[in-house]
Structure formats: C-alpha cells, structure tokens
Amino acid sequence: MTPVRFRAFVIGLVACATAALSAGCNLEPDAVAKPTYEADVRPILMSRCIRCHGSPPLDDTVAKPPSGSPFPTVRFDIYADPNCSTDAGANCIHGAAYEAMVGNFKKYLVDNANAGSPLQMPPPPAPKLTSYQLDTILKWESESPPLEK
Numbered sequence: 001m002t003p004v005r006f007r008a009f010v011i012g013l014v015a016c017a018t019a020a021l022s023a024g025c026n027l028e029p030d031a032v033a034k035p036t037y038e039a040d041v042r043p044i045l046m047s048r049c050i051r052c053h054g055s056p057p058l059d060d061t062v063a064k065p066p067s068g069s070p071f072p073t074v075r076f077d078i079y080a081d082p083n084c085s086t087d088a089g090a091n092c093i094h095g096a097a098y099e100a101m102v103g104n105f106k107k108y109l110v111d112n113a114n115a116g117s118p119l120q121m122p123p124p125p126a127p128k129l130t131s132y133q134l135d136t137i138l139k140w141e142s143e144s145p146p147l148e149k
Contacts (some may be wrong), residue, residue: 031135034143037079037096041140044133045076045096048122074099086108100144105137 009076022138032040052132053076099105108127109123129137 029132031132031139033139035136037140040136041096042076042079044129044137046127048126048133049076052123074104074105097144100141103141105141109134109137 023040035041051076055075055077072091075093076096076099079091079097080095081098128134
C-alpha cells in the first residue's frame with residue numbers, strides 16, 4: 001500500500017469511527033431482559049461492592065453500622081439473611097435478596113446518587129456503576145417480591 005493510499009485509509013477509518021460515535025453508537029450492552037441473581041447481579045456486586053459489603057471486611061471502618069445503630073450489616077457475598085428476621089436490628093446481617101425486596105438498591109444507587117448523600121453507593125472516590133450494571137441490578141430488584149410485614 002502506498003503512503004498516499006494508507007493516509008486516505010486512516011482518514012476514512014477515523015471519519016467512520018467519529019460518525020459512529022456521534023450517531024449514538026452504544027458500546028455498552030443493554031441489561032438482560034430478566035436478570036437472575038447468580039448469573040447477572042452477583043458478578044456486579046462481587047466486582048463493585050464486595051470490598052465494603054463482604055466478609056470479612058478489609059478493615060474495621062467499612063460495612064459495619066455505628067455502635068447502637070438500628071441499621072443492619074449488609075453483605076452481598078450472601079443471598080439470603082442468615083441470622084435475622086425483618087426487625088432484628090443491628091445484629092442482623094442482610095443479604096442481597098432482602099436489600100432488593102425493600103428497594104434499597106434503587107434508594108442507594110439512584111435516589112441518593114446525585115445528592116452528595118453520605119449513603120451514596122458506591123461512595124466516592126469509587127466510580128459510579130455503568131448504565132449496564134445499574135439497569136441490571138434495578139431490573140432484578142423490580143422483579144423481587146415485596147417484603148411482607
């Protein structure tokens with residue numbers, strides 16, 4: 001290939017890439033229609049949330065409610081609540097299923113995301129979830145049965 005043809009090829013390639021990106025080319029896939037915990041949600045939680053919401057925590061400052069707090073510990077390395085009922089208080093460890101049933105993923109990932117809330121998840125400086133990750137978790141949560149009281 002001659003230098004002139006090569007230069008024309010590179011310019012054409014850059015022009016096509018620019019056109020594709022400006023036309024709304026989405027490089028991230030859409031969330032699956034019916035996400036499951038094991039196949040779709042758990043890998044996201046394990047890659048993005050497990051540092052603070054796993055067992056054992058990396059240090060004593062993460063994933064533990066303050067002393068006397070009514071808030072339970074939340075762990076995403078487990079699915080169901082291993083040791084508590086819905087009103088067990090701070091000694092309770094909630095899994096991902098409980099958090100989905102009470103709508104906490106939407107609450108912490110969407111509702112508090114732009115409010116600068118200390119409850120924003122993931123907390124800064126961690127990057128926000130991608131639209132694929134967020135949509136997958138929220139679709140799964142919306143299909144979870146509501147918590148009966």
